[in-house]
């Protein structure tokens with residue numbers, strides 16, 4: 001794994017805590033607005049304005065040319081959906097909202113799924129299993145554990161249900177830089193070149209994308225929107241994590257305790 005994995009000291013970890021917490025706060029803030037009839041561009045604007053009003057930066061805006069402040073990925077969209085005034089949420093949709101903020105130079109990266117109105121049992125199960133898979137990956141993390149344990153744990157959960165795990169996008173180290181080493185695979189690559197021992201102070205995301213059907217993805221002509229090759233549903237959750245001596249710390253914990261739908265009070 002050519003490049004170097006940064007280990008954060010306590011001052012840097014504290015900045016990561018503040019950034020992660022703010023990403024989750026933005027998510028909690030926008031949650032009550034996410035319902036049928038609202039456009040994904042309105043969701044983008046609510047997040048953008050809240051972030052900027054607090055003096056912080058929406059990391060995706062102009063990142064490698066991305067045109068908006070958050071990603072909104074609906075149904076067969078796997079990730080990197082672009083907010084759009086013409087795309088109104090409708091009954092039965094499932095949407096991933098991915099929010100990344102820069103606070104005092106450090107990134108917090110977090111995503112959750114939203115169920116719009118009455119969704120199918122199939123969709124709800126996919127969302128539940130994806131959350132369970134992310135948490136199974138997170139729970140393997142501690143100083144001295146293997147990076148590859150994360151993907152193995154996620155794969156074990158997804159496989160039980162016959163789902164496809166996306167391999168084209170992965171989790172990532174994060175800090176002053178949005179995407180840094182290591183690459184966090186969400187499946188068992190069975191290749192020691194992708195592996196390493198985790199150390200206290202490493203910070204990275206775990207963000208599995210899980211498909212009902214094929215794991216394959218393709219990117220639309222807009223250069224960003226990644227969709228499933230078979231048009232079937234995809235779901236994703238994401239937390240930013242720090243490695244501690246005894247385990248892990250979830251830096252993007254919801255201040256309101258809203259980790260997976262239904263978000264009561266929303």
Ligand code: MF3
Pocket residue numbers: 059060061063064066070071080098099100109205207224238
């Ligand atoms: N937040 C995404 C991630 O989890 C990255 C979005 S990059 C963008 O890594 F340019 F599409 F915004």
Ligand code: CO
Pocket residue numbers: 109171172205207238
């Ligand atoms: Co990420």
Ligand code: CO
Pocket residue numbers: 098099100109110111207238
């Ligand atoms: Co993200």
